[in-house]
Amino acid sequence: MSLTSAIRTAQSSLHTTSTQTAITSRNVAGASDPGYSRKIAVVTTGPDGASRMLSVKRAADKSLFDAMIGATSRASGQQALVDGLNALEGTLGDPENDRSPAALIGALNDALQLYSATPGDLSLAQGAVSRAKDLARALNDATGAVQGVRQQADQDMASSVDKLNGLLKDFQSVNTAIVVGTHSGADVTDKLDTRDKLLSQISEIVGVSMVTRGDNSAVIYTDSGVTLFETTARAVTFAPSTGLGAAQTGNAVYIDGVPVTGSSATMPIRSGSLQGLASLRDDATVAYQSQLDEIARGLINTFAESDQGVPPTLPDAPGLFTYAGAPATPGGSWVPGLAGSIQINANVDPAQGGSLARLRDGGISNPGNPAYVYNSTGAAGYSARLSQLLDKVGAAQSFDPATGLDASASLGAFSAASVSWLESERKDASSAADYSSTLVAHASDALSNATGVNLDDEMSQLLDLEKSYQASSKLLAVIDEMLAGFIAGIR
Amino acid sequence: MKTTFVSTQGVANATRRSVMQMQSELATLQKEVSSGRASDVGLALGARTGLTVTLRKESASLQTLMDSNAIADLRLSTTQDTLVKIAGDAQSFLNVLVAAKSDPTSAAGTKQRADEMLASLTGLLNTTQNGEHLFGGINTGVKPVADYSDPASAAKQAVADAFLAHFGFAQGDPAAASITAADMQDFLDTDFSTLFDDPAWSTTWSTASDQPVTSRISTAETVTTSVTANDPSMRKLAMAYTMVSDLGLSSLSQAAYGAVIDKASALAGSVIAGVTSTQAQLGYAQQAVADANSRMSAQKDVLEAHVGSLEGVDPYEASTRVNNLLTQIETSYALTARIQKISLLDFLS
Numbered sequence: 012m013s014l015t016s017a018i019r020t021a022q023s024s025l026h027t028t029s030t031q032t033a034i035t036s037r038n039v040a041g042a043s044d045p046g047y048s049r050k051i052a053v054v055t056t057g058p059d060g061a062s063r064m065l066s067v068k069r070a071a072d073k074s075l076f077d078a079m080i081g082a083t084s085r086a087s088g089q090q091a092l093v094d095g096l097n098a099l100e101g102t103l104g105d106p107e108n109d110r111s112p113a114a115l116i117g118a119l120n121d122a123l124q125l126y127s128a129t130p131g132d133l134s135l136a137q138g139a140v141s142r143a144k145d146l147a148r149a150l151n152d153a154t155g156a157v158q159g160v161r162q163q164a165d166q167d168m169a170s171s172v173d174k175l176n177g178l179l180k181d182f183q184s185v186n187t188a189i190v191v192g193t194h195s196g197a198d199v200t201d202k203l204d205t206r207d208k209l210l211s212q213i214s215e216i217v218g219v220s221m222v223t224r225g226d227n228s229a230v231i232y233t234d235s236g237v238t239l240f241e242t243t244a245r246a247v248t249f250a251p252s253t254g255l256g257a258a259q260t261g262n263a264v265y266i267d268g269v270p271v272t273g274s275s276a277t278m279p280i281r282s283g284s285l286q287g288l289a290s291l292r293d294d295a296t297v298a299y300q301s302q303l304d305e306i307a308r309g310l311i312n313t314f315a316e317s318d319q320g321v322p323p324t325l326p327d328a329p330g331l332f333t334y335a336g337a338p339a340t341p342g343g344s345w346v347p348g349l350a351g352s353i354q355i356n357a358n359v360d361p362a363q364g365g366s367l368a369r370l371r372d373g374g375i376s377n378p379g380n381p382a383y384v385y386n387s388t389g390a391a392g393y394s395a396r397l398s399q400l401l402d403k404v405g406a407a408q409s410f411d412p413a414t415g416l417d418a419s420a421s422l423g424a425f426s427a428a429s430v431s432w433l434e435s436e437r438k439d440a441s442s443a444a445d446y447s448s449t450l451v452a453h454a455s456d457a458l459s460n461a462t463g464v465n466l467d468d469e470m471s472q473l474l475d476l477e478k479s480y481q482a483s484s485k486l487l488a489v490i491d492e493m494l495a496g497f498i499a500g501i502r
Numbered sequence: 503m504k505t506t507f508v509s510t511q512g513v514a515n516a517t518r519r520s521v522m523q524m525q526s527e528l529a530t531l532q533k534e535v536s537s538g539r540a541s542d543v544g545l546a547l548g549a550r551t552g553l554t555v556t557l558r559k560e561s562a563s564l565q566t567l568m569d570s571n572a573i574a575d576l577r578l579s580t581t582q583d584t585l586v587k588i589a590g591d592a593q594s595f596l597n598v599l600v601a602a603k604s605d606p607t608s609a610a611g612t613k614q615r616a617d618e619m620l621a622s623l624t625g626l627l628n629t630t631q632n633g634e635h636l637f638g639g640i641n642t643g644v645k646p647v648a649d650y651s652d653p654a655s656a657a658k659q660a661v662a663d664a665f666l667a668h669f670g671f672a673q674g675d676p677a678a679a680s681i682t683a684a685d686m687q688d689f690l691d692t693d694f695s696t697l698f699d700d701p702a703w704s705t706t707w708s709t710a711s712d713q714p715v716t717s718r719i720s721t722a723e724t725v726t727t728s729v730t731a732n733d734p735s736m737r738k739l740a741m742a743y744t745m746v747s748d749l750g751l752s753s754l755s756q757a758a759y760g761a762v763i764d765k766a767s768a769l770a771g772s773v774i775a776g777v778t779s780t781q782a783q784l785g786y787a788q789q790a791v792a793d794a795n796s797r798m799s800a801q802k803d804v805l806e807a808h809v810g811s812l813e814g815v816d817p818y819e820a821s822t823r824v825n826n827l828l829t830q831i832e833t834s835y836a837l838t839a840r841i842q843k844i845s846l847l848d849f850l851s
Contacts, residue, residue, distance in 0.1 A: 117560075130642075131633060131634050388711070390639070390642070392639065393640045394715070433544075
């Protein structure tokens with residue numbers, strides 16, 4: 012050992028310390044970036060006793076990261092569903108406001124009851140017709156809202172797919188850079204951070220898992236096992252529907268040519284906003300629409316008029332409530348979109364040139380045909396038809412089992428069951444979303460604690476580095492002095 | 503070596519998130535305290551929301567039934583009052599007849615009373631309430647009985663025609679004095695009586711419907727809530743009044759006069775009994791309405807209480823939770839401020 016080697020060691024120590032200080036300052040700068048992971052300088056001591064910084068590592072925790080992106084996928088899928096269901100709940104409102112189809116059926120029933128007590132009073136008939144109008148309009152509006160939610164979900168799926176393709180493209184370029192950098196031994200830690208950040212953004216759209224290989228290259232699979240990325244990004248395709256009608260099924264999303272949403276999906280994805288939106292578009296809204304349509308069909312059939320001839324020869328015809336398919340009645344099974352076209356018959360609406368008294372007397376379906384008139388004498392106190400209508404509203408009728416509700420119920424009970432169905436779906440989805448957003452918060456806290464930066468820690472490390480730098484500088488000065496003394500002795 | 507590591511961001515997030523959570527909970531609780539109901543009823547009840555909607559609907563239906571029962575009840579009591587007057591008239595007419603029987607000279611006075619009574623009966627049968635003719639049956643829009651004193655009256659013409667056809671001369675004709683008691687009896691029992699039976703009654707006397715008004719007084723009960731002018735008692739009474747009023751009483755022989763008075767007395771007597779039994783039937787209907795109302799009112803109270811218990815929140819619990827939350831939020835603010843304040847940087851010179 013010699014003074015020269017001591018100088019070299021002190022020099023390399025100075026060099027290492029300044030590089031470590033640079034890393035500390037990088038860490039301080041990244042402290043507030045949630046995607047930044049703590050960088051650690053790997054320092055080794057060489058055979059000559061000099062310390063060298065070999066490489067930069069980053070703090071990473073694969074299992075916590077996987078937990079975080081898994082939770083993110085589930086939370087964003089459930090959130091998409093909750094948002095859609097909340098929009099559907101707008102068709103019901105608070106029970107206190109009595110705006111749901113169920114409450115409006117009750118209001119119509121009450122108006123008919125009041126009218127039947129004084130059948131000669133046309134202002135009460137006006138009341139009943141107005142309630143019927145409210146009900147038809149509420150069903151039309153609800154259909155509009157449901158189809159709006161569906162259409163929006165379809166568009167959101169399209170924009171999610173666009174975003175996903177963009178993210179995958181970015182992912183590809185970062186991944187290539189990482190592979191190149193790893194081969195050449197460059198510092199790729201910041202790129203790895205970027206890649207993780209991209210993956211967590213991808214996980215919001217579709218549930219994924221990532222596998223890394225020896226050269227730091229990544230492969231992404233969806234949670235259903237479809238390859239989303241391997242060396243190159245796989246194509247994600249989706250054809251949005253314009254004007255998605257109630258009777259129309261939306262298109263599926265394809266990843267790498269494999270359908271991953273909808274009933275035709277062979278490998279259906281289980282989380283992410285795409286899954287939430289697809290389930291909203293293909294299940295929840297379709298089921299709710301079918302319930303509204305069945306309420307509308309029940310109304311048209313309940314208020315339909317029958318041939319009063321003995322024996323009756325003509326078929327039943329839509330009375331107070333009618334629809335695009337009149338004069339035929341809508342039959343015994345689900346007619347998709349019926350709730351959107353139900354309206355009150357112009358023949359009973361004075362605003363459209365009809366006569367209110369037809370509500371009491373019959374003949375709404377076809378004023379020109381006396382066969383459908385119940386009150387043949389035109390007596391003002393005739394309440395038998397109104398009484399019959401009240402009985403029919405309260406009687407059980409059959410509904411299409413495709414709605415998922417009781418197939419035999421009264422109109423009131425069926426519409427109330429529909430309210431229960433929607434609110435229970437919303438409650439379930441909402442508590443699941445709350446739970447998974449709490450999970451996301453915990454997982455990202457845990458990840459941040461494992462891989463994030465603590466400013467105080469960095470500061471105390473900086474103190475250490477300062478001391479070490481001072482000591483090395485002092486060493487250099489002392490050796491310099493000794494060498495100077497030695498050279499002076501020689502002279 | 504890191505035993506426990508916490509990132510600066512983790513510390514900051516933890517305090518921020520807890521404050522946010524508590525604030526959103528506070529907003530919900532404030533709404534619940536002020537309204538006494540769950541802030542989002544659908545979310546709170548889930549599958550039971552349909553129940554509260556149904557209960558509200560049923561409660562509204564019961565209220566409507568009670569409102570419409572008030573109309574039926576009013577119709578019933580007005581009809582009762584009218585029937586009391588009709589029976590009273592019949593009774594006093596009977597008294598007049600008893601007096602007139604022994605005194606044929608009072609024929610003109612008796613006819614006068616019968617005219618008045620007939621006009622009164624017509625008025626009573628044409629009673630309207632809320633634009634409805636109470637005695638019209640379901641034909642509430644049309645006046646059930648026309649004025650008999652009107653020279654154009656179809657009923658009056660029919661009586662005149664029948665008299666002429668039977669006896670060959672008009673009422674009040676001097677020849678009427680030759681009508682025997684048996685002839686008169688025969689006329690009253692056949693041709694005259696036919697005028698008060700269908701189809702003659704419905705074409706000349708009454709436009710009322712045979713079908714009385716029925717009212718649905720609860721979800722399952724329907725009762726008859728009117729009496730029509732076609733009721734047998736009304737026909738008999740009209741018949742009694744008409745025979746005394748319009749058969750030319752003063753021109754009849756004493757025997758024929760006696761036959762008319764006897765027949766009219768018998769009819770008036772049976773009317774009093776008939777009206778009483780009709781009144782009793784209406785009384786049952788009134789009782790049914792009252793029973794239904796008290797039952798529905800009790801039911802409505804139960805439903806409303808149930809709605810309250812489903813949708814409501816305990817205001818004491820909610821306000822206690824608000825207080826707790828406020829304390830927690832304040833503590834959290836204080837903690838956040840102190841945590842943000844401490845930094846190693848402050849101690850490095």
